[in-house]
Amino acid sequence: MFDSSSSEKILKDLRDEVKRYPIGVKLPSNRELVKRYQASAGTVSRAIAALAAEGLVDAVPGSGVFRARERAKRPGTMDCSWQEVSLNAEPGGLPATVRHDAASLLAYLQTPPPGAMDLASGYPHSSLQPEQALSSAHARAGRRPGAWTRPPVEGIAELREWFARDIGSAPSPSDVLICAGGQSALVCTLRSLAQPGAAVLVESPTYPGVLAAARAAGLRPVPVPVDADGVRVELLAKAFTSSGAGVFVCQPLFQNPTGATLAAERRAPVLEAARAAGAFVVEDDFVRRLGHGAPLLAPLVEDDQDGRVVHIHSLTKATSPNLRIAALVARGAAFERLRTAQVIDNFFVPKTLQETALELVGSPAWPRHLRSLAAELRERKELAVAALGEHLPEFEVTLVPKGGYHLWLRLPEDSPAETDVVASARRAGVLVTAGGPYFASEPSARFLRLSYAAAPSAAGVRDGVRRLAEGWRSVGAS
The missing domain is CATH 3.90.1150.10 (Aspartate Aminotransferase, domain 1)
Known part of the structure; x- marks a missing residue:
């Protein structure tokens, strides 16, 4: 059992002891320290690791732990002012289009x-998190055959199939790309579907992560007001025309921050406005599993007839900040572009995390x-x-x-x-x-x-x- 007070005492004693050793001299072995302090091997190992992190010792596998040479100290202050020019200057004196603001x-x-x-x-x-169910799911996932092998870049087939069924009747498993959470899916989508310098329509107000992702991709967010029934469709059509935007990002269900749900009678006009503009609708369905018991409208992607809606469906809010699993649904060339961007950014989502999600949603606890x-x-x-x-x-x-x-x-x-x-x-x-x-x-x-x-x-x-x-x-x- 790890005892933090015991570890702290051992660390203090060894820190004082090591400073009396000449450089390169070997410390007592872990076995000797365990006997000396009547502590567990884990407690002693943690103390040695802390000394190594402080630069006091060097651990050499197979040989032991030795007093380390003194490392050169960094200057107290560092002049990084040159970075302001390097990070923001562009050829021809044009203003920077990319803004990294988190x-x-x-x-x-x-x-x-x-x-x-x-x-x-x-x-x-x-x-409010299913911690016990998550722990059990993670343990089972780690024991699955092949759990530690590399997964397909699109995601493991069973999880893609589950997401397709969970979203509705419209998507097929081949339309689903597994991503590392909703924010990652948003960033991937905005970078893939719009060119730097372009306008992107966003709800007003909207989730700040949308604005941060758009600006980091060099895009110009154009606000479209929201009322109690969701985005105002007459202003959406006008914004498409005046801005030339090819992407509209929305949260039709329990919108962040207003809580508004897109009214049934506005769904078709939203898609028609996008169709007239030749634009994509990015549906961030981030909070569907946080309904309060009332019946919910189907996702907007269920009404999509021509691959216009790119749908993001996350598990994170209803489970844990650490279960960063989301599905990105797209059709046609858009799917291939998103898949390429995902591979470039992340290669793939870790298989054990995907297996954990699959174990969780398939359990009676879910x-x-x-x-x-x-x-x-x-x-x-x-x-x-x-x-x-x-x-x-x-x-x-x-x-x-x-x-x-x-x-x-x-x-x-x-x-x-x-x-x-x-x-x-x-x-x-x-x-x-x-x-x-x-x-x-x-x-x-x-x-x-x-x-x-x-x-x-x-x-x-x-x-x-x-x-x-x-x-x-x-x-x-x-």
Whole structure:
């Protein structure tokens, strides 16, 4: 059994001891150290590994561990200012078209400080994840024959077949490409379907990862407003015409951040607008398994008659941030282009990860988990809405969605800046997300996004809203 306090004591003793050794002198063997400290071999090995990481010892396989030579110290500061020119200058004095900006994504991935209530993260809390089922699935996957052999670049056949069935009747397994999560699929799709410098239509507001991926690919995001029924189709057709865009990225189900679902009567006009423009529709179906029990409309790809919809279908949100498995569905030449991009970027998704996903979704625990998750998310949403009405009636809940994990809150017109509200909330012990990064251009108002899935419990959601109200009052809101 690993004992962290024992390991720390051994590490401290050995660190002091090694410094008295001449360079190149061999340390006592692991067996001798185990006997000396009455510790496990694993505990001693961890201490030796820590010394090696500090540069104090060199471990030579088959020979032992030796006092290392002193390594040259790096200068305290390094002048990297030349990189500003190298990374941004282009021939002919043209402005750079590629922008690498992950600030909004890093906000999604931040680790909450101790004691803070997380109402910002896009991933469900570990208490909502099927950890035991995942561990069992991973163990079974590792024992499958050929689990450690190289998989086909498109993905293992059984998983492609499962995704095709799960999505609906339209895709065939040969249309499915397995990717390392939804964000990877988005990046691959945008880089493959649009040329640098081109416009790409996005919902407004939209998931910041779409904007970051588009700009990193040298694309120009053009916003198309969303209301409670999804993208406004009359403005979508106009945006296609005025921008010349060949790609529209949307989230028709429980859109991030608004929670809107594309209304049934808007589905055909969306596809018709894309058809008239000769454009692709990228359907990011990231949260289908986070419905709250109500019947859901089929994916937009089910209405696709000519290979116009490229569909992204991820397992990550409903399982774990570490199960980065998604399906990318495309037909015709688009599939070949996406497949090529996937091979260039990643070769393939690790087979053991694919096998783990297959074991999980084929187990009796999977439907049980989805039912439990739906019930828990519905309860949390209702508690969040009630707590906002009690503690922050001046915040407008723009829509109460029938699924997903977040609420989109409009702040009063005379509110302080979003960044001030977010900072004040953090000081009060709760993390929320500012609305500005969700817009491709100037925001229409001031917003916050509140995630009710990231808290450790339903009671934590209610407490987080109370803390948010405290932070709001402290910035002088009336």
